Amino acid sequence: MGKFTVDSNGFYGEFGGAYIPEILYDNVETLKNTYLEVLNEPSFKEEYEGLLKDYVGRPSPLYLANRLSLKYGCKIYLKREDLNHTGSHKINNAIGQILIARRMGKTRIIAETGAGQHGVATATVCALMNMECVVYMGAVDVERQKLNVQKMEMLGATVVPVTSGNMTLKDATNEAIRDWCSNPSNTYYVIGSTVGPHPYPDMVARLQSIISEEIRKQLLEKEGRETPDYVMACVGGGSNAAGTIYHFIDEINTEIVLAEAAGKGINSGESAATIHLGKLGIIHGSKTLIMQSEDGQIEEPYSISAGLDYPGIGPMHAHLAKIGRSQVLAVTDDEAMQAAFELTKLEGIIPAIESAHALGALNKMKFKADDIVVLCLSGRGDKDMETYINYNA
Numbered sequence: 001m002g003k004f005t006v007d008s009n010g011f012y013g014e015f016g017g018a019y020i021p022e023i024l025y026d027n028v029e030t031l032k033n034t035y036l037e038v039l040n041e042p043s044f045k046e047e048y049e050g051l052l053k054d055y056v057g058r059p060s061p062l063y064l065a066n067r068l069s070l071k072y073g074c075k076i077y078l079k080r081e082d083l084n085h086t087g088s089h090k091i092n093n094a095i096g097q098i099l100i101a102r103r104m105g106k107t108r109i110i111a112e113t114g115a116g117q118h119g120v121a122t123a124t125v126c127a128l129m130n131m132e133c134v135v136y137m138g139a140v141d142v143e144r145q146k147l148n149v150q151k152m153e154m155l156g157a158t159v160v161p162v163t164s165g166n167m168t169l170k171d172a173t174n175e176a177i178r179d180w181c182s183n184p185s186n187t188y189y190v191i192g193s194t195v196g197p198h199p200y201p202d203m204v205a206r207l208q209s210i211i212s213e214e215i216r217k218q219l220l221e222k223e224g225r226e227t228p229d230y231v232m233a234c235v236g237g238g239s240n241a242a243g244t245i246y247h248f249i250d251e252i253n254t255e256i257v258l259a260e261a262a263g264k265g266i267n268s269g270e271s272a273a274t275i276h277l278g279k280l281g282i283i284h285g286s287k288t289l290i291m292q293s294e295d296g297q298i299e300e301p302y303s304i305s306a307g308l309d310y311p312g313i314g315p316m317h318a319h320l321a322k323i324g325r326s327q328v329l330a331v332t333d334d335e336a337m338q339a340a341f342e343l344t345k346l347e348g349i350i351p352a353i354e355s356a357h358a359l360g361a362l363n364k365m366k367f368k369a370d371d372i373v374v375l376c377l378s379g380r381g382d383k384d385m386e387t388y389i390n391y392n393a
């Protein structure tokens, strides 16, 4: 590891860092000085790995998608994060951070959520561990994602609708940060992606790195080699992508291909293609690429997939794209939806619309017949049924 990973100040190249209000300085500093130690404690590892196995259902299968492979003329394996408890990779991170919070003596958990997947994962783990849980969610998203709100409430969490700004994820995140500033001593803020101030991006990447750790073992068993020719994933904030690529970053023969949401087209004014369109700025404690207007106002992103429409991008991914270690493709709503229907017909798997963006990137690639491709299927499509039905209507 080296030029691809975070430095001691939390920077990936020019991106990252910790730009936080004074009141949170002690909290973030303590977390920064604690997280690596905790992650390496044998008792933490035992509890974390035990829960991943028996509660989440890991290892998630690495499935050779035969009919999909035939279509694209290579060998495509799907990493089945969709089969995890609560339906996506987000639970890997939620369990890890809440175990860290408990070891830091925190009694109250807060989180932000957009589509509700991170909120549901956090509320689930809080129920399991008997912790107080408050989830901030934009009022527009509360309306759009009723079922997830009802799940969080059934799990015992308090869902706070946020009515400032555009009433979506960015505003929910601001409100969660405000709560954290008012309750710095007893509260731990569980961030759902590789975003936010250092050490969050690195901590979340490490907690999700179980994905690529498993891929290496599973590929060795199935193919007699640990490294594929390509790893592919979708990027919102970047956590499933970070987990999928983590143990391949230094394997330069493994190409990293990421898909961001182009919405109605990169140049349509309605997209969430942050790496293509973003400019350097600071959002939620991190210096990174941001969708912003000429005068630096954050622009509301758009994607058909609620999990990908964040106006920023994790600093790790901004860096990897900038130095050319990853290739980032922009996939439109329509391309993702077609890819979702295709996977459903060919393999009998209904993917989350976020994951369908990674599938939509397959079409833009030129593979050789003996190429081995591992694609992260970050979540299942149950939550998206209404969108799929209305799209076809």
Ligand SMILES: *Cc1c(COP(=O)(O)O)cnc(C)c1O
Binding pocket: 088, 089, 090, 117, 118, 192, 193, 194, 234, 235, 236, 237, 238, 239, 240, 241, 307, 308, 352, 354, 355, 378, 379, 380
């Ligand atoms: C939240 C979510 C994403 C996007 O978040 P990342 O941090 O970029 O992984 C992707 N897929 C699914 C299924 C999600 O729930």
